[in-house]
Amino acid sequence: MASPSRDDATALLDRFRGHLRDRRLPVTRQRLAVAEQLFGAADHPSALDLSRRLRARGERVGTATLYRTLELLVEGGLVRVHDFGEGFKRYEAAAAAAGHDHLICERCGRLVEFANDRFERMLRMAADAERFLYRRHRVQVQGLCAECRGRDLGVLTSDPAPR
Amino acid sequence: MASPSRDDATALLDRFRGHLRDRRLPVTRQRLAVAEQLFGAADHPSALDLSRRLRARGERVGTATLYRTLELLVEGGLVRVHDFGEGFKRYEAAAAAAGHDHLICERCGRLVEFANDRFERMLRMAADAERFLYRRHRVQVQGLCAECRGRDLGVLTSDPAPR
DNA sequence: TTACGTGCAAAGGCTTTGCAGTCGG
Protein backbone atom coordinates (compact mmCIF):
# COMPACT_ATOMS: atom_id res chain seq x y z
CA MET A 1 0.00 0.00 0.00
CA ALA A 2 3.06 2.22 -0.14
CA SER A 3 2.01 5.50 -1.68
CA PRO A 4 5.09 6.96 -3.34
CA SER A 5 6.65 9.97 -1.68
CA ARG A 6 7.50 13.18 -3.49
CA ASP A 7 11.17 12.17 -3.17
CA ASP A 8 10.69 8.77 -4.74
CA ALA A 9 8.95 10.35 -7.68
CA THR A 10 11.73 12.89 -8.09
CA ALA A 11 14.40 10.21 -7.96
CA LEU A 12 12.60 8.17 -10.59
CA LEU A 13 12.19 11.24 -12.73
CA ASP A 14 15.94 11.76 -12.61
CA ARG A 15 16.50 8.18 -13.66
CA PHE A 16 14.18 8.76 -16.58
CA ARG A 17 16.11 11.88 -17.57
CA GLY A 18 19.28 9.82 -17.41
CA HIS A 19 17.74 7.10 -19.55
CA LEU A 20 16.75 9.67 -22.17
CA ARG A 21 20.20 11.25 -22.18
CA ASP A 22 21.82 7.83 -22.56
CA ARG A 23 19.77 7.28 -25.65
CA ARG A 24 20.34 10.83 -26.92
CA LEU A 25 16.64 11.54 -26.78
CA PRO A 26 15.23 14.96 -25.99
CA VAL A 27 13.83 15.60 -22.54
CA THR A 28 10.51 17.21 -23.31
CA ARG A 29 7.86 18.71 -21.08
CA GLN A 30 5.33 16.08 -22.15
CA ARG A 31 7.60 13.17 -21.36
CA LEU A 32 8.37 14.53 -17.94
CA ALA A 33 4.72 15.26 -17.28
CA VAL A 34 3.67 11.70 -18.10
CA ALA A 35 6.49 10.17 -16.09
CA GLU A 36 5.89 12.42 -13.11
CA GLN A 37 2.18 11.69 -13.10
CA LEU A 38 2.79 7.96 -13.22
CA PHE A 39 5.58 7.97 -10.65
CA GLY A 40 3.40 9.90 -8.26
CA ALA A 41 0.36 7.64 -8.66
CA ALA A 42 -0.54 5.34 -5.80
CA ASP A 43 -2.66 3.10 -8.03
CA HIS A 44 -2.33 1.43 -11.43
CA PRO A 45 -3.62 3.97 -13.93
CA SER A 46 -4.56 3.18 -17.53
CA ALA A 47 -3.42 5.34 -20.42
CA LEU A 48 -6.78 7.10 -20.35
CA ASP A 49 -6.53 7.62 -16.59
CA LEU A 50 -3.17 9.30 -17.06
CA SER A 51 -4.49 11.44 -19.87
CA ARG A 52 -7.39 12.63 -17.71
CA ARG A 53 -5.20 13.35 -14.70
CA LEU A 54 -2.75 15.31 -16.78
CA ARG A 55 -5.54 17.30 -18.33
CA ALA A 56 -6.93 18.01 -14.86
CA ARG A 57 -3.56 19.45 -13.92
CA GLY A 58 -3.56 21.60 -17.02
CA GLU A 59 -1.03 19.46 -18.88
CA ARG A 60 -2.21 18.65 -22.36
CA VAL A 61 -0.54 15.53 -23.78
CA GLY A 62 -1.63 13.96 -27.05
CA THR A 63 -2.65 10.32 -27.13
CA ALA A 64 0.20 9.32 -29.41
CA THR A 65 2.77 11.04 -27.22
CA LEU A 66 1.31 9.46 -24.14
CA TYR A 67 1.59 5.95 -25.51
CA ARG A 68 5.02 6.60 -26.96
CA THR A 69 6.25 7.90 -23.62
CA LEU A 70 4.85 4.89 -21.80
CA GLU A 71 6.70 2.69 -24.24
CA LEU A 72 9.92 4.54 -23.44
CA LEU A 73 9.35 4.13 -19.74
CA VAL A 74 8.71 0.43 -20.10
CA GLU A 75 11.76 -0.05 -22.30
CA GLY A 76 13.85 1.75 -19.72
CA GLY A 77 12.62 -0.60 -17.05
CA LEU A 78 11.10 2.28 -15.07
CA VAL A 79 7.52 1.22 -15.55
CA ARG A 80 5.73 -2.11 -15.59
CA VAL A 81 2.67 -2.94 -17.64
CA HIS A 82 -0.21 -4.87 -16.12
CA ASP A 83 -3.13 -6.47 -17.87
CA PHE A 84 -5.99 -7.43 -15.59
CA GLY A 85 -8.15 -8.63 -18.44
CA GLU A 86 -10.18 -5.44 -18.67
CA GLY A 87 -9.45 -4.87 -22.32
CA PHE A 88 -6.82 -2.23 -21.70
CA LYS A 89 -3.48 -1.97 -19.94
CA ARG A 90 -2.49 -0.42 -16.66
CA TYR A 91 0.86 1.01 -15.70
CA GLU A 92 2.86 1.18 -12.51
CA ALA A 93 6.30 2.48 -11.53
CA ALA A 94 8.61 -0.53 -11.66
CA ALA A 95 10.08 0.30 -8.27
CA ALA A 96 6.63 0.01 -6.74
CA ALA A 97 5.79 -3.07 -8.78
CA ALA A 98 8.83 -5.03 -7.69
CA GLY A 99 8.13 -7.01 -4.59
CA HIS A 100 4.42 -7.47 -4.94
CA ASP A 101 1.79 -9.26 -6.95
CA HIS A 102 -1.94 -8.76 -7.23
CA LEU A 103 -5.13 -10.04 -5.71
CA ILE A 104 -8.15 -9.03 -7.80
CA CYS A 105 -11.76 -9.17 -6.74
CA GLU A 106 -13.81 -10.57 -9.58
CA ARG A 107 -16.93 -8.84 -8.37
CA CYS A 108 -15.94 -5.29 -7.45
CA GLY A 109 -12.56 -5.05 -9.13
CA ARG A 110 -10.75 -4.19 -5.92
CA LEU A 111 -7.00 -4.58 -6.22
CA VAL A 112 -4.85 -5.64 -3.28
CA GLU A 113 -1.13 -6.16 -3.41
CA PHE A 114 0.75 -8.83 -1.56
CA ALA A 115 4.43 -9.56 -1.05
CA ASN A 116 5.93 -12.04 -3.48
CA ASP A 117 9.57 -12.61 -2.60
CA ARG A 118 8.91 -16.24 -1.78
CA PHE A 119 7.10 -16.88 -5.05
CA GLU A 120 9.83 -15.25 -6.98
CA ARG A 121 12.36 -17.67 -5.59
CA MET A 122 10.14 -20.60 -6.48
CA LEU A 123 9.48 -19.25 -9.95
CA ARG A 124 13.19 -18.79 -10.55
CA MET A 125 13.69 -22.43 -9.68
CA ALA A 126 10.83 -23.52 -11.90
CA ALA A 127 12.31 -21.51 -14.77
CA ASP A 128 15.70 -23.05 -14.10
CA ALA A 129 14.26 -26.54 -14.25
CA GLU A 130 13.13 -25.81 -17.81
CA ARG A 131 16.47 -24.16 -18.60
CA PHE A 132 14.79 -20.78 -18.92
CA LEU A 133 16.54 -17.62 -17.87
CA TYR A 134 14.20 -15.88 -15.45
CA ARG A 135 13.60 -12.23 -16.30
CA ARG A 136 10.34 -11.31 -14.61
CA HIS A 137 7.03 -12.78 -13.65
CA ARG A 138 3.35 -11.94 -13.41
CA VAL A 139 1.13 -13.42 -10.73
CA GLN A 140 -2.55 -12.66 -10.33
CA VAL A 141 -5.01 -14.26 -7.98
CA GLN A 142 -8.67 -13.78 -8.85
CA GLY A 143 -11.31 -14.27 -6.23
CA LEU A 144 -13.68 -12.38 -3.99
CA CYS A 145 -12.63 -9.75 -1.49
CA ALA A 146 -13.81 -9.82 2.11
CA GLU A 147 -16.76 -7.54 1.42
CA CYS A 148 -17.95 -9.25 -1.73
CA ARG A 149 -17.59 -12.78 -0.40
CA GLY A 150 -20.03 -11.90 2.34
CA ARG A 151 -22.49 -10.12 0.09
CA ASP A 152 -24.06 -13.00 -1.81
CA LEU A 153 -22.94 -16.52 -1.31
CA GLY A 154 -24.91 -17.92 -4.20
CA VAL A 155 -22.30 -17.08 -6.80
CA LEU A 156 -19.42 -18.94 -5.31
CA THR A 157 -19.75 -21.85 -7.66
CA SER A 158 -20.84 -20.09 -10.83
CA ASP A 159 -19.45 -17.05 -12.55
CA PRO A 160 -20.37 -13.82 -10.79
CA ALA A 161 -19.92 -11.80 -13.99
CA PRO A 162 -22.37 -8.88 -13.50
CA ARG A 163 -23.70 -8.84 -17.04
CA MET B 1 3.04 -31.44 -22.58
CA ALA B 2 0.06 -33.76 -22.46
CA SER B 3 -1.60 -33.71 -25.84
CA PRO B 4 -5.28 -34.47 -25.30
CA SER B 5 -6.46 -37.88 -26.41
CA ARG B 6 -9.46 -38.44 -28.63
CA ASP B 7 -11.26 -39.79 -25.56
CA ASP B 8 -10.58 -36.72 -23.43
CA ALA B 9 -11.93 -34.51 -26.17
CA THR B 10 -15.07 -36.65 -26.45
CA ALA B 11 -15.64 -36.59 -22.72
CA LEU B 12 -15.29 -32.82 -22.64
CA LEU B 13 -17.63 -32.52 -25.57
CA ASP B 14 -20.23 -34.47 -23.62
CA ARG B 15 -19.80 -32.15 -20.67
CA PHE B 16 -20.36 -29.23 -23.00
CA ARG B 17 -23.51 -30.82 -24.35
CA GLY B 18 -24.67 -31.29 -20.78
CA HIS B 19 -23.91 -27.68 -19.96
CA LEU B 20 -25.96 -26.53 -22.93
CA ARG B 21 -28.88 -28.77 -21.98
CA ASP B 22 -28.76 -27.49 -18.41
CA ARG B 23 -29.15 -24.00 -19.73
CA ARG B 24 -31.81 -25.03 -22.25
CA LEU B 25 -29.62 -23.93 -25.10
CA PRO B 26 -29.60 -25.64 -28.49
CA VAL B 27 -26.73 -27.93 -29.34
CA THR B 28 -25.70 -26.73 -32.75
CA ARG B 29 -23.18 -27.99 -35.23
CA GLN B 30 -21.11 -24.80 -34.93
CA ARG B 31 -20.92 -24.96 -31.16
CA LEU B 32 -19.79 -28.54 -31.25
CA ALA B 33 -17.27 -27.82 -33.97
CA VAL B 34 -15.66 -25.00 -32.00
CA ALA B 35 -15.60 -26.99 -28.78
CA GLU B 36 -14.22 -30.11 -30.45
CA GLN B 37 -11.49 -28.16 -32.20
CA LEU B 38 -10.44 -26.52 -28.96
CA PHE B 39 -10.63 -29.66 -26.86
CA GLY B 40 -8.48 -31.47 -29.35
CA ALA B 41 -5.82 -28.76 -29.57
CA ALA B 42 -2.48 -29.41 -27.93
CA ASP B 43 -1.56 -25.72 -27.86
CA HIS B 44 -3.25 -22.45 -26.87
CA PRO B 45 -5.05 -21.25 -29.98
CA SER B 46 -6.40 -17.73 -30.47
CA ALA B 47 -9.86 -17.08 -31.85
CA LEU B 48 -8.34 -16.55 -35.27
CA ASP B 49 -6.33 -19.78 -34.98
CA LEU B 50 -9.51 -21.68 -34.26
CA SER B 51 -11.31 -20.03 -37.13
CA ARG B 52 -8.53 -20.99 -39.53
CA ARG B 53 -8.34 -24.57 -38.30
CA LEU B 54 -12.07 -25.00 -38.58
CA ARG B 55 -12.05 -23.59 -42.08
CA ALA B 56 -9.22 -25.98 -42.97
CA ARG B 57 -11.43 -28.85 -41.87
CA GLY B 58 -14.26 -27.54 -43.96
CA GLU B 59 -16.24 -26.18 -41.00
CA ARG B 60 -17.36 -22.67 -41.62
CA VAL B 61 -18.07 -20.77 -38.38
CA GLY B 62 -18.78 -17.04 -38.34
CA THR B 63 -16.70 -14.76 -36.17
CA ALA B 64 -19.59 -13.79 -33.96
CA THR B 65 -20.58 -17.40 -33.39
CA LEU B 66 -17.02 -18.32 -32.63
CA TYR B 67 -16.64 -15.67 -29.94
CA ARG B 68 -20.09 -16.37 -28.51
CA THR B 69 -19.28 -20.07 -28.29
CA LEU B 70 -15.98 -19.37 -26.58
CA GLU B 71 -17.84 -17.24 -24.07
CA LEU B 72 -20.21 -20.14 -23.39
CA LEU B 73 -17.31 -22.51 -22.89
CA VAL B 74 -15.59 -20.14 -20.50
CA GLU B 75 -18.81 -19.56 -18.56
CA GLY B 76 -19.26 -23.28 -18.27
CA GLY B 77 -15.81 -23.66 -16.82
CA LEU B 78 -14.72 -25.88 -19.68
CA VAL B 79 -12.24 -23.47 -21.16
CA ARG B 80 -9.73 -21.03 -19.72
CA VAL B 81 -8.67 -17.76 -21.28
CA HIS B 82 -5.04 -16.74 -21.37
CA ASP B 83 -3.57 -13.37 -22.21
CA PHE B 84 0.12 -13.40 -22.92
CA GLY B 85 0.24 -9.73 -23.75
CA GLU B 86 0.12 -10.25 -27.50
CA GLY B 87 -2.93 -8.06 -28.02
CA PHE B 88 -5.35 -10.95 -28.29
CA LYS B 89 -6.50 -13.85 -26.18
CA ARG B 90 -5.71 -17.51 -26.29
CA TYR B 91 -7.89 -20.38 -25.17
CA GLU B 92 -7.24 -23.75 -23.59
CA ALA B 93 -9.38 -26.60 -22.32
CA ALA B 94 -9.76 -26.05 -18.59
CA ALA B 95 -8.88 -29.65 -17.81
CA ALA B 96 -5.53 -29.17 -19.50
CA ALA B 97 -5.04 -25.75 -17.96
CA ALA B 98 -5.53 -26.92 -14.41
CA GLY B 99 -2.28 -27.92 -12.82
CA HIS B 100 0.12 -25.86 -14.85
CA ASP B 101 1.34 -22.34 -15.42
CA HIS B 102 3.40 -20.80 -18.18
CA LEU B 103 6.96 -19.96 -18.97
CA ILE B 104 7.20 -17.59 -21.93
CA CYS B 105 10.30 -16.81 -23.94
CA GLU B 106 10.45 -13.09 -24.57
CA ARG B 107 12.53 -13.54 -27.68
CA CYS B 108 10.98 -16.39 -29.63
CA GLY B 109 7.60 -16.66 -27.95
CA ARG B 110 8.06 -20.30 -27.01
CA LEU B 111 5.60 -21.45 -24.40
CA VAL B 112 6.48 -24.08 -21.81
CA GLU B 113 4.17 -25.34 -19.11
CA PHE B 114 5.21 -26.25 -15.62
CA ALA B 115 3.45 -27.83 -12.68
CA ASN B 116 2.01 -25.38 -10.19
CA ASP B 117 0.39 -27.27 -7.33
CA ARG B 118 2.84 -25.84 -4.83
CA PHE B 119 2.24 -22.27 -6.00
CA GLU B 120 -1.44 -22.74 -5.81
CA ARG B 121 -1.21 -23.66 -2.15
CA MET B 122 0.91 -20.61 -1.44
CA LEU B 123 -1.41 -18.36 -3.38
CA ARG B 124 -4.40 -19.66 -1.48
CA MET B 125 -2.65 -18.77 1.73
CA ALA B 126 -1.73 -15.33 0.44
CA ALA B 127 -5.35 -14.75 -0.57
CA ASP B 128 -6.49 -15.92 2.82
CA ALA B 129 -4.17 -13.50 4.56
CA GLU B 130 -5.98 -10.66 2.80
CA ARG B 131 -9.34 -12.25 3.50
CA PHE B 132 -9.86 -12.98 -0.17
CA LEU B 133 -11.68 -16.06 -1.35
CA TYR B 134 -9.36 -17.79 -3.80
CA ARG B 135 -11.03 -18.65 -7.10
CA ARG B 136 -8.20 -19.02 -9.60
CA HIS B 137 -4.82 -17.66 -10.44
CA ARG B 138 -2.61 -16.71 -13.34
CA VAL B 139 1.14 -17.14 -13.19
CA GLN B 140 3.47 -16.27 -16.03
CA VAL B 141 7.24 -16.23 -16.00
CA GLN B 142 8.87 -14.25 -18.77
CA GLY B 143 12.46 -14.91 -19.69
CA LEU B 144 14.63 -16.55 -22.30
CA CYS B 145 14.41 -20.17 -23.29
CA ALA B 146 17.48 -22.39 -23.46
CA GLU B 147 18.02 -21.72 -27.16
CA CYS B 148 17.53 -17.98 -27.04
CA ARG B 149 19.63 -17.43 -23.93
CA GLY B 150 22.57 -18.92 -25.73
CA ARG B 151 22.01 -17.02 -28.94
CA ASP B 152 23.07 -13.52 -27.96
CA LEU B 153 24.17 -12.68 -24.49
CA GLY B 154 24.23 -8.94 -25.04
CA VAL B 155 20.55 -8.49 -24.32
CA LEU B 156 20.46 -10.05 -20.91
CA THR B 157 20.46 -6.71 -19.17
CA SER B 158 18.37 -4.65 -21.55
CA ASP B 159 15.09 -5.38 -23.25
CA PRO B 160 15.38 -7.85 -26.11
CA ALA B 161 12.17 -6.55 -27.69
CA PRO B 162 12.57 -7.55 -31.34
CA ARG B 163 11.07 -4.43 -32.87
C1' DT C 1 -43.75 -23.88 -34.31
C1' DT C 2 -40.88 -20.70 -31.94
C1' DA C 3 -37.29 -19.21 -29.36
C1' DC C 4 -32.68 -18.98 -29.99
C1' DG C 5 -28.65 -19.39 -33.16
C1' DT C 6 -26.10 -17.97 -37.21
C1' DG C 7 -23.56 -15.11 -40.50
C1' DC C 8 -22.56 -10.77 -42.32
C1' DA C 9 -21.20 -6.42 -41.77
C1' DA C 10 -20.85 -2.48 -39.08
C1' DA C 11 -19.61 -0.58 -34.75
C1' DG C 12 -16.55 -0.32 -30.61
C1' DG C 13 -12.57 0.33 -27.61
C1' DC C 14 -7.85 0.61 -27.09
C1' DT C 15 -3.52 1.41 -29.33
C1' DT C 16 -0.46 2.54 -33.24
C1' DT C 17 0.88 5.05 -37.27
C1' DG C 18 1.40 8.92 -40.87
C1' DC C 19 2.29 13.51 -41.44
C1' DA C 20 2.91 18.61 -41.13
C1' DG C 21 4.41 21.71 -37.95
C1' DT C 22 7.54 22.54 -33.73
C1' DC C 23 11.32 22.36 -30.47
C1' DG C 24 15.20 20.54 -27.56
C1' DG C 25 20.30 20.22 -27.47
Place this chain on the structure above:
DNA sequence: CCGACTGCAAAGCCTTTGCACGTAA
Protein backbone atom coordinates in the same frame (compact mmCIF):
# COMPACT_ATOMS: atom_id res chain seq x y z
C1' DC D 1 20.33 24.02 -37.13
C1' DC D 2 18.84 19.25 -37.39
C1' DG D 3 17.01 15.35 -35.85
C1' DA D 4 13.55 13.98 -33.00
C1' DC D 5 9.09 15.25 -30.90
C1' DT D 6 4.23 16.59 -30.83
C1' DG D 7 -0.72 16.63 -31.87
C1' DC D 8 -4.29 15.46 -34.82
C1' DA D 9 -6.63 12.37 -37.27
C1' DA D 10 -6.81 8.17 -39.61
C1' DA D 11 -5.82 3.43 -39.60
C1' DG D 12 -5.36 -1.16 -37.20
C1' DC D 13 -6.51 -5.04 -34.49
C1' DC D 14 -9.25 -7.87 -31.86
C1' DT D 15 -13.80 -8.33 -30.19
C1' DT D 16 -18.77 -7.21 -29.76
C1' DT D 17 -23.24 -5.94 -31.51
C1' DG D 18 -27.45 -5.35 -34.71
C1' DC D 19 -30.28 -7.51 -37.77
C1' DA D 20 -32.59 -10.59 -41.17
C1' DC D 21 -32.71 -15.33 -41.97
C1' DG D 22 -32.26 -20.18 -40.53
C1' DT D 23 -32.62 -24.15 -37.41
C1' DA D 24 -32.70 -27.24 -33.08
C1' DA D 25 -36.12 -29.20 -30.16
